[in-house]
Amino acid sequence: MNDRDSRHGRRDVNDRDGWDDRRTEVLVTSAALAAALARPAPPALLDVRWTLAEPDGRPAYLAGHLPGAVFVDLERELAGPPSPRHGRHPLPAPADLQAAARRWGVRAGQDVVVYDDAGGTSAARAWWLLRWAGLPGVRILDGGLAAWRAAGERVDTGPVDPPPGDVVLPLAAGTAGPGLPTADADAVAHWAGVLLDARAGERYRGEVEPVDPRAGHIPGAVSAPTTENLAASGAFRPPAELRERFAALGAAGGAPVAVYCGSGVTAAHEVAALASVGIPAALYPGSWSQWSADPDRPAATGG
Secondary structure, three states: OOHHHHHOOOOOOOOHHHHHHHHHOOEEOHHHHHHHHOOOOOOEEEEOOOOOOOOOOHHHHHHOEOOOOEEOOHHHHOOOOOEOOOEOOOOOOHHHHHHHHHHOOOOOOOOEEEEOOOOOOOHHHHHHHHHHOOOOOEEEEOOHHHHHHHOOOOOEOOOOOOOOOOOOOHHHHOOOOOOOOEOOHHHHHOOOOEEEEOOOHHHHOOOOOOOOOOOOEOOOOEEOOHHHHEOOOOOEOOHHHHHHHHHHOOOOOOOOEEEEOOOOOHHHHHHHHHHOOOOOOEEOOOHHHHHOOOOOOOOEOOO
């Protein structure tokens, strides 16, 4: 195992269909991360605490985080200004994302690991955005803070203020197009493949709608709650289980896959889970918050 493979948590195995290789392009274990942090060129650590009920994750971050981890404000740094036209968490401008990454201290050529305390469901937004902007070496800490604690690793308190970084995001620099695909409202309205709704089942069915203008789902979408990507421990389910899950949803047969949620946050987690078993998927960034705000867009209810 060479140094780069070790940094990214690769294992010297020949798993069926290469699932382990695909998984380690998306996820890193606590053991592999601890080893990487002990090396002369450690990855940057980004703490992305956020939930719909508690959007300000800074107090939780200050109470305990991975050593050297920098807090990332999802509302302000991982999204553009909200509006009915664009949704609650539209994509930030690439230049703004690059400026944020430099505030986080990310350096050119440096790997990045993102995590949270909710199974990666908010950290995946940072993973997706940085990959979308063309940064390849970004991974999610599998199991997040709980897995790190369970491994007996150190947790620090208080803020971390790193020196400014110098990372260049290819999308911001204009040297490359998006590294991950997106789909807009018109595209998902006529999606020729499989459209997955990553919200909770009751929101998909239209039984409740706690935040967006209307209840229901995009006609033709399949209910695929993000939380079902995770085991009870908060880690991603094993590759065989994920592959079986997505096959049952119709997303493992080679048809184009797109994913949405409420505002493009937890859908990124579903894109990550799909990528970990070799299934590419487009993200609909506006998601239900944009769709439901347009009275000309139909809403379906029920199962």
